[in-house]
Amino acid sequence: MDTLSLLFDGFAIALTPQNLFLSVVGCFLGTLMGALPGLGPANGVAILIPIAFSLGLGPIPSLILLTSVYYGAMYGGRISSILLNIPGDEPAMMTCIDGYPMALKGQAGEALSLGGVASFVGAFVATIGLVILAPQLVKIALLFGPAEYFVLFTVAFATLGGVSSTNQAKSAFAAALGLGIAMIGSDSQTGSQRFTFDHIHLYDGIDFLIAIVGLFALSEVLIFLEHHKGGAAGTTGSAKVGRILPDFKMIKSCIPSMARGTGLGFFSGVLPGAGASLGSFLAYSLEKQTVDRDGKTFGKGDPRGVAAPEAGNNAAAGGALVPMLSLGVPGSGTTAVMLAVLLQLNITPGPLLFTKNPDVVWGLIAALFIANFILLLMNVPLVGLFTRVLLIPTRILMPVVAMISFVGIYSITGSTFDVLLMVGFGFAGWLLRKLEVPLVPVILGILLGNQMEVNLRRAMTISDGDWLVLVGSPLAIILWLIAITGFMLPMFIGRRMKSRIEDERKTSETPLGD
Amino acid sequence: MSDRIFGGFGLALAIFYIWAASIIKDSFMVDVVGPRAFPYIVGTVLALTSIYFIARPDEEPKWPILRDMAEILFATAVMVLYALLLSDVGFVISTTFATAYLTWRLGTQPLWSLLVGLLTAVGIYVVFHLILGLALAEGPLGF
Structure with missing residues (x-):
């Protein structure tokens, strides 16, 4: 019952007029970014972090704004999947398969409202799951010492490639690259200058926001330039929205699909290295196996094929917040960006956050509940607003995205060097994506590098230099086993999983991670 | 081939990184492992994975014309x-x-x-x- 009263306090914080307003703004921007192909939850939130920060919003209001964007983008992704057969973001990929055929049959409005309701169910149940599961995980996390924390970070990197990764060496390289960048600057333990080469701009290290915005947002702009994709997304689709009234009979018949999708999605969100894309993929595949073994209706506009993956990816988005908030270890690209939000606000996630700043945690969770209701409203009756956005041509949209990235970074640092550095990260990000080196481990390395090292050094100090302390407790050994399994598993099943996912989706977008 | 070149660059980067780590000066404060140990680990991972790219390159990516x-x-x-x-x-x-x-x-x-x-x-x-x-x-x- 302790939890309930804390949650109640959270609502008191989240329901103040300013926070409620920010929540509405965040939901709106999030749905918009989700709907637009090329702008997903990860780069959408990344662009907004420096802006929220330089607006001088406090920690809780900024968090409310940005988590609303995060949830909103998960809702919005389905819009272009259904109308145009182009996923608005990576996790919405599976919604194309049955959503677009529904739209071709003239049921776009039904598909959109069904997807909105399924998103609501997934996200709402997952938020309840977060309330129940996170405090339990905190209890386990409180048993962790520095050695266990070091191993936990290793688990995060080992599993981040995900089960569909085909080349684990590239994930490991990416992680080491990020960790290496994090080492630049003065050493937090002893104050020695490391890798700065007496360059004054490097004394404080490289700001992770510069790396995130460069790697995620600017590299996306370069990808668009490379493919000369300048047209409006909205002109390629032939589907009309039609009536946007929810068809209650259809929604009712999809309730079991939503329930299965939600369960599976939440589960894969909580697990390290799975994330929302895999959540929606699993939800769709399971649904197909359960209700349509012979493949008669799936892929031809079956409403259950929209409900399951939409519930799945939104539930995974909520589930992914569990390890991020309670352990401080994100499992996906978007939650890595959410971790960046917390770090930028000087909030260290992890078990201590729940005891030291309960107002932040529970205010955030209450805001998620509120965001869900706002999003349901925006995404079912008002979805017509967002379908029009798809008519904006990317030749105008992408330059604007680039410029807003510049504005954000310039306004927090005010330094030409940092803006140049961001361009450098943008180009490097494009190159790495071409070579199929995942970017998410790079980001996570930059974000977690210093904490990982600090924990290693603390463990060493406690054990007086004995490296065996890293395998010195049953908990640490279990974590090592998880890390090794998570790293080895994709080597055996990675190729099969990836080809299965690619068989299902027809469009070839360069994946960014979710 | 791209992966081999990439691996070559990665290896050069790793060697540079390990060298740069070796010249980190100690300050007046010291702890058991010091400021160089973790960068050495990171540099080693960079080097090993780069050697892997050279030995077992992936298929050629689709480079733009x-x-x-x-x-x-x-x-x-x-x-x-x-x-x-x-x-x-x-x-x-x-x-x-x-x-x-x-x-x-x-x-x-x-x-x-x-x-x-x-x-x-x-x-x-x-x-x-x-x-x-x-x-x-x-x-x-x-x-």
């Missing part, structure tokens, strides 16, 4: 130029031209792209500077 490659390089150059000139010329003027370039390369008519650039620059200036109060580069004209 020369013209599209030039497109990427020019766009990057324009962004570098933008970053360099931003504080000297001011936000509105430099953003107008940078946006115009990008939108032109994405397929807008040349004259229209100048208009798109101007509207973007003014729009961002109004929303982010005048309404939200963010600090933008000022330049000699004050905007």
